[in-house]
Amino acid sequence: MSASEDLFQFLSQKDRFIPQLSIDSVIFGFHDNQLKILLLKMKGMKLWALPGGYVEQHEDIDGAALHILENRTGLSDIYLEQFRVFGKADRTTKESMQLFLEANKVEMGEFQWMMKRFVSIGYYALVDFSKVTPTPDHFTESCEWFEVKNLPKLAFDHYEIIQKALESLRLNLDSKLIGSNLLPETFTMNDLQSLYETILGTPLRRNNFQRKVLSLNILERIEKLYTGAANKAPYLYKFKKA
Amino acid sequence: MSASEDLFQFLSQKDRFIPQLSIDSVIFGFHDNQLKILLLKMKGMKLWALPGGYVEQHEDIDGAALHILENRTGLSDIYLEQFRVFGKADRTTKESMQLFLEANKVEMGEFQWMMKRFVSIGYYALVDFSKVTPTPDHFTESCEWFEVKNLPKLAFDHYEIIQKALESLRLNLDSKLIGSNLLPETFTMNDLQSLYETILGTPLRRNNFQRKVLSLNILERIEKLYTGAANKAPYLYKFKKA
DNA sequence: CCAAAAGTGTTAGATCTACACCCATGT
DNA sequence: ACATGGGTGTAGATCTAACACTTTTGG
Numbered sequence A, B: 001m002s003a004s005e006d007l008f009q010f011l012s013q014k015d016r017f018i019p020q021l022s023i024d025s026v027i028f029g030f031h032d033n034q035l036k037i038l039l040l041k042m043k044g045m046k047l048w049a050l051p052g053g054y055v056e057q058h059e060d061i062d063g064a065a066l067h068i069l070e071n072r073t074g075l076s077d078i079y080l081e082q083f084r085v086f087g088k089a090d091r092t093t094k095e096s097m098q099l100f101l102e103a104n105k106v107e108m109g110e111f112q113w114m115m116k117r118f119v120s121i122g123y124y125a126l127v128d129f130s131k132v133t134p135t136p137d138h139f140t141e142s143c144e145w146f147e148v149k150n151l152p153k154l155a156f157d158h159y160e161i162i163q164k165a166l167e168s169l170r171l172n173l174d175s176k177l178i179g180s181n182l183l184p185e186t187f188t189m190n191d192l193q194s195l196y197e198t199i200l201g202t203p204l205r206r207n208n209f210q211r212k213v214l215s216l217n218i219l220e221r222i223e224k225l226y227t228g229a230a231n232k233a234p235y236l237y238k239f240k241k242a
Numbered sequence C: 001c002c003a004a005a006a007g008t009g010t011t012a013g014a015t016c017t018a019c020a021c022c023c024a025t026g027t
Numbered sequence D: 001a002c003a004t005g006g007g008t009g010t011a012g013a014t015c016t017a018a019c020a021c022t023t024t025t026g027g
Helices: A003-012 A061-073 A094-100 A108-115 A158-172 A189-200 A206-215 B003-012 B061-073 B094-100 B108-115 B158-172 B189-200 B206-215
Strands: A017-031 A034-042 A052-056 A079-086 A119-126 A140-147 A219-224 A235-239 B017-031 B034-042 B052-056 B079-086 B119-126 B140-147 B219-224 B235-239
Touching (some): A017 A158, A079 A158, A158 A189, A189 A235, B017 B158, B034 B189, B061 B119, B189 B206, B189 B235
Parallel strands (some): A017 A119, B017 B119
Antiparallel strands (some): A017 A034, A034 A140, A079 A119, B219 B235
16 A cells, blocks of 8 residues: 555544644653654655654543554553643644655645644653564654654654653653663663663762662662673662552 | 623634634632632533633644633733643543533533533643732623632533642742742742642741742842731742842 | 772761741730 | 740751772673
8 A cells, every 4th residue: 555545544534533633752762871762754754753643532632642652662551641732833834844745745735634733742651662663654654763862853843842851751750760661671770870861961970879769669679680791790670569 | 792692603703713622721829828719600501610712723822821811810921831631532521511501501502513522731820819800701600719628519620620730830839939920029928938838738837938938049028017916027028030 | 810890888068857046016 | 024926046867969998790
């Protein structure tokens, strides 16, 4: 099935959705000591974009966000947080639409439904990088991780959405046990510290960090991890179950 | 003009608005050492509701929220914060609509546009109680302040919206200089402390509170306030201009 | 034995908490 | 004079930041 056939099929069902309302999700993962985001490139589009979608008439918005995520990552049970609505009147103008579309391949007229002004609800998700299978769908040419510090050209206000998501992530870092969603089952204290450092963007002191985290009583110390390196083997930890 | 004439006029213009998207505002004021909220009772409706409205096609959502507030309070320059979206599929079911409407006076069929499922963006506003003139409009039978601790029966999920607004208010209390929006130009340290105590719901120590607040260097001490009471006159303060 | 990284101790400073005391005001 | 409420001081506890030291590991 071609991209435009998919599109027409989608548009024919557009009454299923709430008009002019979309969801955009910032999916955070952590790998190689880098905070990463999953981005999409749609077929025939020039710019990268956040994975997003629409809300069905009889679907909770949280449910809609979750479905989008499950489709894009292959995971269920994802940590999701709604963080802000993006509703400037000019966020999806024809001009920014033009930038988004590959003008010579797609007739804007066919997109009447999509071309309207959209208000978008921003969610961020925290996932275990190692468990995700980035999954393009029929509209999507590619689906890749990007380092937060090295993002490609993005459509619309998606850069701003990402920045706000990061802000919220930082604010929630302490109160919401964010590590437990971004790290694999077991991890070293160093892994956790790197995660915090990359999210916060500041270096932390090893000893004080360890003391503080352990004092929260949320970690369980497992066996040591022997990497073969010529130094003391670090303990592995996992988050205690509630 | 009668309520239903107003309504028909409104509905005839409904294409001006984004469908199925609304705004609900929790307007906080502080008076008599009580945190209060401005609520409306629509003509011919049974329950009280948050002041709300719709978003015009070419209007920012923040702008829309601001207009609603200005109309209801007579104030401009209001402190506004978007705090959450309420998007459960069943938040505006026919059943809850029925509860909201005075069933024998209004035919639901006339409300097709309004009867759809709505997603609502929650804003909270902080206003100087003494400056507000609660202003009913043509749809509104009354517009009154209620103590947060003593709310009337509310429509839809408005009670939940208020609770979430309160939560956000508490979280933002320290970081966003909330006092400057809820208090009049000048106030005593006691006023400020009462405000904090009612928002947080916990008593604070007089001396420590004063020290902490003054250490922030955001207050300017003015002259003393002689109330005629048989005790030392408290200083008046005002927030320093940025 | 050594380098590298992990783990633990310790101490000075800042901040928070609770108590105490003094000061101004009108009766 | 004194009751009342406002302003300030201070000692102890707690939290934080920065430093130093010890332990484990493989070469």
